[in-house]
Amino acid sequence: MASKTPFGFVDISSATAGREVNVIGVVVDMMLPSKSRGADWMCTFTIADEKCDHGLKVRFFKPMESELPRVQSIGDVVILRNLRIMEWSGMLVGTSSNSTTWMVFPTASIPTKAPLNFNQLMHFKHPLAAPCSGAQIQYAILMRYSKEWTEVTPPSAMINQVSNMSPPQHKSSSAQVRKDKFSAIKDVEHDKFYDLVGQVIKIYPTYNDVELFITDYTPNVLLHNYEWGGGGHGGERYREGDEYSYLPRSSKNWPGPFGKLTLMVSLMSPHSYFATSNVRENDFVFLRNVRIKQSSSRTLQGSLWQDRMYPDRVDVSVIVEKSHHRVKDILRRKLDYTKRFEVQSAGFVDEARGRKRDRDEPLSKSQNKKRRRQQKELEEEQERVREKVQRQQKIGQEQERERQQKTNQKREQEYKQERNREGEMERGRDARRERERGDEQERDARPERGGGDEREKELEKELVQLRQRKQQERQREKRRESKESQKRQFLKGKRPASLSPPIDNAMQSSSRLAPKKHCFDNKVVSSHPSIPTRLLSSILSLSSHTSKTPKGTSLTLPFQNINSRALVRVIDFFPSDLAEFAVRCPRPSEFDVLSDVDDDNTTDGDSDGPEDEERQWEWRFELVLECAMARKNEEKAVMKAYVADKDAEFLLKLDAANLRANPDTLASLREKLSLLWGDLEERKSKSSGKKYSSNPEDIKSSAFECCLKEYGIRSRQRKESLKEDDDGSESDKEVDERAEGGTGDVQAETWGWERRWRMWGTTIS
Secondary structure (H helix, E strand, O other): OOOHHHHHHOOOHOOOOOOOEEEEEEEEEOOOOOOOOOOOOOOEEEEEOOHHHHEEEEEEEEEHHHOOOOOOOOOEEEEEEEEEEEEEEOOOEOOOOOOOOEEEHHHOOOOOOOOOOOHHHHOOOOOOOOOOOOHHHHHHHHOOOHHHHOOOOOOHHHHHHHHHHHOOOOOHHHHOOOOOOOHHHOOOOOOOEEEEEEEEEEEEOOOOOOOEEEEOOOOOOOOOOOOOOOOOOOOOOOOOOOOOOOOOOOOOOOOOOOEEEEEEEOOOOOHHHHHHHHOOOOOEEEEEEEEEEEOOOOOEEEEEEEOOOOOOOOEEEEEOOOHHHOOOHHHHHHHHHHHHHHOOHHHHHHHHHOOOOOOOOOOOHHHHHHHHHHHHHHHHHHHHHHHHHHHHHHHHHHHHHHHHHHHHHHHHHHHHHHHHHHHHHHHHHHHHHHHHHHHHHHHOOOOOOOOHHHHHHHHHHHHHHOOOOOOOHHHHHHHHHHHHHHHHHHHOOOOOOOOOOOOOHHHHHOOOEEEEEOOOOEEEEOOOOOOOOOHHHHHHHOHHHEEEEEOOOOEEEEOOEEEEEEEEEEEEEEEEOHHOOOEEOOOOOOOOOOOOOOOOOOOOOOOOOOHHHHHHHEEEEEEEEEEEEEOOOOOOOOOEEEEEHHHHHHHHOOOOOOOOOOHHHHHHHHHHHHHHHHOOHHHOOOOOOOOOOOOOHHOOOOEEEEEEEEEEEEEEEEEEHHHHOOHHHOOOHHHHHEEEOOOOOOOOEEEEEEEEEEEEEEEEO
8 A cells, every 4th residue: 555645755657857856766777976077976767666666766966975965875764855858768757956955865774664853864955955854764664665666776786787798687777877978080880989099180161161080090991091191181182281271281292090990070160260370280189979971982981060059169179288188098009000111111001002023923723713812802791881881871861761751740830830920929029019109199289388398398408318328428528637647657667556466575675685796787688677676685585485274273385376576696507517417308209108118118318319409408497596686784685597498498588409519509609698797707617626615795796686486396305314312312323324314213214395496588788
């Protein structure tokens, strides 16, 4: 006998679309929480009661996994309030909203008799869920034990079932996992939709679309065969640039890979606009919902059209992170392809061209028999492929015919609805014109009284409005003049009080200081001149690096990523030899992300080839800076600043090169740096190999403003933890170990942060 539903709740069978209902049900099917296509977490399960055995599919979407209903196993009782019911694909589905609350009673903790208080019953609930009444708990217990719903399957067992690929004991339609449309190029078929990841080989913008050639280095017999030294795609000559020669020309030769490895995808707007501006050759791209079709040459190609539901969505994205697992799979296949092409170049070229063996020498009977057998197998394979393509083409034509019929019916219905709306609007306009005509006749028939007084009131009202407008214009003009005045003061260097940001005492005092002895060098220019300079001592200080945790604990940060400006001069540099200011770096390779690539397969950064000499060099040196803001009887702060890569190129206006092999570049570097540090190099060269030590006051270097950025790097830090005897002294054994350099308990290395500075935004004009 079915129990009575509690007040305020409905049976699952009574739920209708378009309503928010309160239901109680037993979980008969469930799926583990997973990430949705967006940024939310998703949870799906099916509940049933005594009157509805097939159940209701419920789906929750929440920003965090902890906010989802904690359904642990089949047989749990779930109480849902304000559940939204909607129709999807011909079936009713319950979805969550902002007002939906839930309460879950694990099946293992449900007793056969209702407790006095629902808090005595183990449960999980939404933070805003209302407490349960005794009738609701009694109904949940009776429904749980009214019949044997299913065998309880914990999540761990469900995972094992999926991993072992064994069919579940209780199969349900709601247990089907959402289909993943990702596929490799080797598995694509005609008239189906796929998500693809590949590397861009070529990109061709045309009049109304963009042709994108991608590969993931997996072969497909239905793709176009790119031959070694071939002239084009699909039997046509390989086009250079776009069809109207507006864009720069591309290489006429196909860069590879050769064979049936590359898929051409046509991108329509808005995808084509994104690809033209953001996608380049050799980029890795993700293409969503690509339709595979057949070209006129009976080869497969893809097309990506505008989404009808989301017209502005772009389904093309560039994968910047090369450590993505799909990108690494493509790189592994590309590396294997490159090895085979290099090692077996002659045989691979013959295979790509489709050439046969040279027939100058006569063949034996066995060779002729083998060739005939291979020719027969090739013809049979071609016939099978041709039949498969014909079947897929026939199915595609039928589906296209059905889609066209549905489109025509929909258009006809929309046309009728539009005609009906136009008729209603026309009838409404006619009725409105009739009313206006009647009102006009009524006004004409009404006698005119007091017309002069009404006219005077209207004129007076217009005069008041005119005065208000003039007053508002005067106020706007005053505000505009005030802003222009503030802007002129700002450009002259006089920051208005309303625009002055709060600065620390060190910055306020430094703005009033000037170089005491050293002149200011106007040939060295820095960026952001409107920002005041700071003392080096304030930059080196950790006073701005202290903060407090929510519990009130004081914390000092090892570094902060902040930028500053300072007035400094150079008192030393490293390395001492200017020829070592440029270093050679290893050549970057796209296979560096693969941890299983041998060193022999990558390019050696120490090779002395001519190409390495041109593009393997990088600026990297260190300057010792002294604060040029002088105060009487005050010690000047000193800082080590690194100059490297693009920042050094901006400073020197020179490209890095092998300075030992390019004396002209070395001479230009020496001339540039003499403007920065004066006679410092001459003083260091006179030390003749000895350690340079000199009074910084004797160095004739000019002061200049520069930009400094603070950052931190991970470094090994060695700390000593000495064991002591009871009397506080070290034992002889421990002293001997430390003298011998032993580690153990005496010395320990830990990872920490090292605070550093780097010069940027400064150039020598």
